[in-house]
Amino acid sequence: MGEKFTWGIHSIDGERIHLAGWDTHNDIDSAQNYCTKIAKAHYENFLITNYFTPKHIRQHIENIYAFCRYADDLGDDAPFDSEGRIALLETWQRDLEExxxxxxxxxxxxxxxxxxxxxxxxxxxxxKPY
Incomplete structure (x- = not known):
């Protein structure tokens, strides 16, 4: 079973928005490790990678899965009303564009x-696919 993974705290203060996880794990190795932890925490959705994905691309699949999982959780689980969740998703989109x-x-x-x-x-x- 996967370990519990928590994103941290998102915050919205007027026009200032902070996404949980920002400015942490800023090198590629720790960033990918972060993505692996997310994938393992959601093993019920992601167990197949360990069995059917070639090892040389597994990390990349975990990276993309973490992106999808985070976006989904921003839209569905963030502790804000729909307007706040939209603001979080728009901020996520801007960071993706960056x-x-x-x-x-x-x-x-x-x-x-x-x-x-x-x-x-x-x-x-x-x-575009993102």
Whole structure:
């Protein structure tokens, strides 16, 4: 069974929004480790990667899974009304766009997006699928 994983605290103060996880795990190794913890914590949705995914791409799948999981949780589970959740998702989108800047060479604040940028650059994935 996966370990419990908590994102931390999102905050909204007027126009100032803070996403849980921002400015943590800023190097690629710790960012990818963060994504792996997320995937393992949600083993019921992600167990298949350990059995059917070749080892050399497993980390990249975990990176993309973490992106999807985080976005889903922002929209469904963040402790705000629908307006607040939309604001969180819009902030997430802006940080994603920053990650994708200049061919995935931007400077996102979130470790998941650091890992997603690494994967997207390696496999030449455009911004559009995200």
């Amino acid at each position: 990650a994708a800047r200049d061919g995935w060479n931007g400077k996102p604040r979130h470790p998941i997006l650091i890992a997603v940028a690494h994967t997207s650059k390696k496999f030449n994935i455009p911004l």
